[in-house]
Amino acid sequence: MRYDKVIKGGRVVSSTGTTRADVAITQERIAAIGLDLEGAEVIDATGKLVLPGAIDVHNHFQLPFCGTVSADDFFTGTRAAAMGGVTTICDFAIQSKPNPIMAAVEARRAEADGKVVVDYGLHAGITDWNKDRAAELPALFEAGVTTFKMFMIYRSEGWQSNDGALYSALRETAKLGGHIGVHAENDDLITLFQKEAEEQGLTGCYTHALTRPTVTETEAVSRAIQLCEAACGRLYVVHMSTGRSADILKEARARGVDVHAETCPQYLLLDDELFKREDGHHFGTCPPIRKPADQETLWARLADGTLEVLATDTCTFNSQQKAMWQGDYRKIPFGMPGVETMLPLAYSEGVRRGRFDLGRLIELVCEAPAKLFGMWPRKGTISVGSDADILVFDPDHQITISADKLATNCDYSPFDGMTVIGWPLTTLVRGKVVMRDRQFVGEAGWGRYIKRDPPVQH
Ligand SMILES: [Zn+2]
Structure with a gap:
């Protein structure tokens, strides 16, 4: 038997172990795993690790936000994904109320389809939950949109959901097996602290941290969890940033609440002292980067299984766009590049430093995202019959991160100057090589929209 392609001589990795094996591909799927x-x-792949392509479930490419449009579009963003070993991304179709959610999904697909290099799925952002939105759910599930996002903040953008809407949406989506993702921050508290800062004449970058203390996240996380529990819903907390939130999550999971959460590399590796730098506004995101103690707890909760997913919340704004802040923290376009550096950072800082093992890394960036977002076992695993989304990873290649070495459409990286050991070498998406020996060889439009199933129950 002669297959189309064989990845030879590497060590194939899953959450349960590492095996020396060749991986054979026929057309777009994995056809065999074995020797010779x-x-x-x-x-x-001699001397290399052969991993399932990573999945980053949280990206915002070409998003109109904060008075500009995020700088990575669906081409440059998914090119960066491919270069970083990410073979599937999820982006968001945010409802423009009062129009139907489906209109946003269709518009987003029109923007993405011809441009994507890797496969992608869409979550729907719900901005006005009501009977009409509930009536749309079956058609959305049919279209492969099974996970949703609601915002507990962004009142002024018109995106905020109140508690009644959140409760009702949790109850209705769970009936179909879907989940509600929440951006959990307390808008009232942030508004209060911003007003107090204004009275004191504070506008600098560090004010972003001062006006969003831990409670602005933990209160919202805990409220969302209680609403989920009472509604018998399924909840997913995006970009969890504080250690205390992760502890609240741990308690909730221990009593059986169907709640899951992700954190992101910026919350594990960057602390808010960076806001005091000249370029501090480059690090402005929502929620903000936190304290070293938060980082420690988040690493521990990733290792112990509480936090199940690592994702990036990529929303790239270049230094020119970031300059729009002009000294006022409230005008910083909130977001940073990240999809390209997620996996090497997690390998180098997580596995190499002994914070968790390689199997746990595969759970965090491949298996759990595939299961929680309805793509398992098509994605997230090297198994016969699965899509041939594969990463040949060089565990010994050392790189000091700098923007000029990256494919993202951005002139800085939040991780500039960090040295990592371990870097993606060759990436395949459904059997097609999109990066070979660290050179991009992909093509716009190869990526395909993935109709996702409801999340796997567990
Ligand atoms: Zn986001």
């Missing part, structure tokens, strides 16, 4: 497989094309 033969292929028309051979990709040498």
Whole structure:
């Protein structure tokens, strides 16, 4: 038997272990895993790790936000994904009320389809929950949109959901097996602290941290969890940033609440002292980067299984866009690039430093996102019959991160100057090589929209 392609001589990794094996591909799928497989094309992986392509479930490409549009579009953003070993991304179709959610999904697909290099799914952002929105759910599930996002903040953008809407949406989506993702921050508290800062004449970058203390997240996380519990819903907390939130999550999971959460590399590796730098506004995100003690707890909760997903909340604004802040923290376009550096940072800082093992990394960036977002076992695993989304990863390649080495459409990286050991070498998306030996060889439009199932129950 001669297969189309064989990845030879590497160590194939899953959450349960590492095996020396070749991986054979026929067309777009994994056809065999074993020894001495033969292929028309051979990709040498001797001395390398062969991983399932990573999944980053939280990206905002070409998003109109904060008076500008995020700088990575669906091409440059998914090119960066491919270069970072990410073979599936999820973005968001945010409802423009009072129009239907489906209109946003269709518009987003029109923007993405011809441009994406890797596969993608869409969550729907719900901005006015009511009977009409509930009536749309079956059609959305049919279209592969099974996970939703609601915002507990952003009142002024018209995106905020009140508690009644959140409760009702949790109850109705769970009936179909879907979940509600929440951006959990307390708008009233932030508004109060911002007003107090204004009275004191504070506008600098560090004021962003001062006006969003821990309670502005933990109160919202705990409220969302209680609403979820009472509504028998399924909840997913996006970009969890504080250690206390992760502890609240741990308690909730221990009593059986169907709640899950992600954190992001910026909350694990960057602290709010960075806001005091000249370029501090580059690090402005919502929620803000936190304290070293938060980082420690988040790492521990990733390792112990409480936090199940690592994602990036990529929303790239370049230094020119960031300059729009002009000294006022309230005008910083909130977001940063990240999809390209997620996996190497998690490997180098997580696995190499012994914070968790390689199997846990695969759970965090491949298996759990595939299961929680309805793509398992098509995505997130090297198994016969799964999509041939594969990353050949060089565990010894050392790189000091700098923007000029990255494919993202941004002139800085929040992780500039950090040295990591371990970097993606070759990436395949459904059997097609999109990065070979660290050179981008992908093509716009190869990526495909993934109709997702409801999340796997667990
Ligand atoms: Zn986001």
